[in-house]
Amino acid sequence: MNDRGNAAKSQWVKTLAHGGPLRCGTVVTPLNNCMNAMDTASFKLDDRLPRYHQLRDDLLSRIAAGEWTPTQAIATEAELGQFYNVSTGTVRKAIDLLVADGVLTRSQGRGTFIRRPRFDSSLFRFFRFKSRDGQPVRPTARVLKREIVKPSAEIRAALKMKATEKAIHLSRVRLIEGQAVLSEEIWLPRARFEPLATLPLDDFEDLLYPLYERLCRQIVASATEILRVEQATPDDASVLGLATGSPVILVHRVASDFAGTPFEWRSTRGAATTFQYQVEIR
Amino acid sequence: MNDRGNAAKSQWVKTLAHGGPLRCGTVVTPLNNCMNAMDTASFKLDDRLPRYHQLRDDLLSRIAAGEWTPTQAIATEAELGQFYNVSTGTVRKAIDLLVADGVLTRSQGRGTFIRRPRFDSSLFRFFRFKSRDGQPVRPTARVLKREIVKPSAEIRAALKMKATEKAIHLSRVRLIEGQAVLSEEIWLPRARFEPLATLPLDDFEDLLYPLYERLCRQIVASATEILRVEQATPDDASVLGLATGSPVILVHRVASDFAGTPFEWRSTRGAATTFQYQVEIR
DNA sequence: CAGTGGTCTAGACCACGGT
DNA sequence: CCGTGGTCTAGACCACTGC
Numbered sequence: 001m002n003d004r005g006n007a008a009k010s011q012w013v014k015t016l017a018h019g020g021p022l023r024c025g026t027v028v029t030p031l032n033n034c035m036n037a038m039d040t041a042s043f044k045l046d047d048r049l050p051r052y053h054q055l056r057d058d059l060l061s062r063i064a065a066g067e068w069t070p071t072q073a074i075a076t077e078a079e080l081g082q083f084y085n086v087s088t089g090t091v092r093k094a095i096d097l098l099v100a101d102g103v104l105t106r107s108q109g110r111g112t113f114i115r116r117p118r119f120d121s122s123l124f125r126f127f128r129f130k131s132r133d134g135q136p137v138r139p140t141a142r143v144l145k146r147e148i149v150k151p152s153a154e155i156r157a158a159l160k161m162k163a164t165e166k167a168i169h170l171s172r173v174r175l176i177e178g179q180a181v182l183s184e185e186i187w188l189p190r191a192r193f194e195p196l197a198t199l200p201l202d203d204f205e206d207l208l209y210p211l212y213e214r215l216c217r218q219i220v221a222s223a224t225e226i227l228r229v230e231q232a233t234p235d236d237a238s239v240l241g242l243a244t245g246s247p248v249i250l251v252h253r254v255a256s257d258f259a260g261t262p263f264e265w266r267s268t269r270g271a272a273t274t275f276q277y278q279v280e281i282r
Numbered sequence: 283m284n285d286r287g288n289a290a291k292s293q294w295v296k297t298l299a300h301g302g303p304l305r306c307g308t309v310v311t312p313l314n315n316c317m318n319a320m321d322t323a324s325f326k327l328d329d330r331l332p333r334y335h336q337l338r339d340d341l342l343s344r345i346a347a348g349e350w351t352p353t354q355a356i357a358t359e360a361e362l363g364q365f366y367n368v369s370t371g372t373v374r375k376a377i378d379l380l381v382a383d384g385v386l387t388r389s390q391g392r393g394t395f396i397r398r399p400r401f402d403s404s405l406f407r408f409f410r411f412k413s414r415d416g417q418p419v420r421p422t423a424r425v426l427k428r429e430i431v432k433p434s435a436e437i438r439a440a441l442k443m444k445a446t447e448k449a450i451h452l453s454r455v456r457l458i459e460g461q462a463v464l465s466e467e468i469w470l471p472r473a474r475f476e477p478l479a480t481l482p483l484d485d486f487e488d489l490l491y492p493l494y495e496r497l498c499r500q501i502v503a504s505a506t507e508i509l510r511v512e513q514a515t516p517d518d519a520s521v522l523g524l525a526t527g528s529p530v531i532l533v534h535r536v537a538s539d540f541a542g543t544p545f546e547w548r549s550t551r552g553a554a555t556t557f558q559y560q561v562e563i564r
Numbered sequence: 565c566a567g568t569g570g571t572c573t574a575g576a577c578c579a580c581g582g583t
Numbered sequence: 584c585c586g587t588g589g590t591c592t593a594g595a596c597c598a599c600t601g602c
Binding site for chain 2: 100101102103117118119125221222223224225226227228229231247249272273275276277278279280281282
Binding site for chain 4: 332333334368369370371372375389390391392393
């Protein structure tokens, strides 16, 4: 049996000319196999946009609604073409857009999948960490502190939180061979991350995003990072083993879900001497 | 009259099935209107690649050979389809690749054009410059020194220069309201940039790339930049008006032509306090 | 108004992955 | 072996640009 949903084969609204509205049939079974039925009422698309663009937007909202998981193939091109009553070429173009946005990846012979952003080594993008023998290494992590607090106005604004809402604040260090190389402050809206409010600190893993996904069903879809250079405060200095006032790179990240809603605020500090960044300009 | 070349309408090598080799007809007039005729011998394409990929590669080599200028539309999709004996869909896909690479831009109703990379504000990408009243400003530039020298081994390697070849070395400062904010060292292979070896220093403009294009017919197609943090040397400090040892951002750039051949090596230093960089991760 | 790229269709066949 | 996405075709019509 297939791991996909079966596209409905019921009534289709016929649309012919270019520029006509994008419609989909009334749905008997949804496009996936794990959600309840949705009807056409959920579409509020701008008819002035090309069909493939409307299709892209609708697919994205389905993805944001959790209609498919990253391990599951989304509906096939043929199914989508039937469902939306457009040709497969138009479906391909819509999917192309989402692939270009980093939302989907195609896999020939297997299907099309939701893609997580490659934070692979977000750290390696900025910091060159090597062990004593010169091999690149991924730092381990330790959560030093967790508190449930009212966030500052800045963080509340960045995370679009209500005035009364509380946040989970984590203080973390990342270590290489026992030596702290990065210090991190993380803020999460409590409502979305309740399981992390009580998780024993020792159960936090080196990578938080898999934890978000497993325990809180929150998938990071994209993030914005801003880099600056600062001088080490006495606190930074003692955590990172630097001289007070020595240059420190500050990486400031806001991570969002597929709907574009920000749900993690994070700042990372590391010695500027370990910093390097490469950009291609075209 | 059209600003394009007229595609030849002579013999076409017929290729039918997918995977067949990409061929073009023997050329009577070339694809543009400013170069001499080229024949099919100039194609050494890998038949294992999809046609649109071979087409992309051939177009890129034509662009690198200067077959079109950035102000001129390249051959139309229909012409290219006829010339290479492929459907316009395949041409579109090849052009899509080059657009994604930043090599071409399309303009509906006008044509498809060679695109220069947007260094718009390469500086603004990294440094936040503001005048006294808080408005963002573009620094002016002054060339302090020019010498014709044997480049260091590092620079010779980066620019793939022959052992005997000489380089033009420029030392520049960039100023805001008379205050030096960036110091730059630039190396160029002399052979490609002969006109700059004798140009009076006062005739150098704030932006060098338009100068490269106008005087030396060298178009920057792409560049790689590497950022690091250093401490100001006494020289840096006196040029930039900083304290010796204060943090400085070093931006190290190698710029290349459309064929991927590097032809400019540049390092830029500025106070780390004016630095900021933003990245989107997907 | 002619010519460009942009959108869209309805197919065909190929290459790959898993059963 | 079947089903997936990948390549490619040969059109049609639309939207924009510039003469």
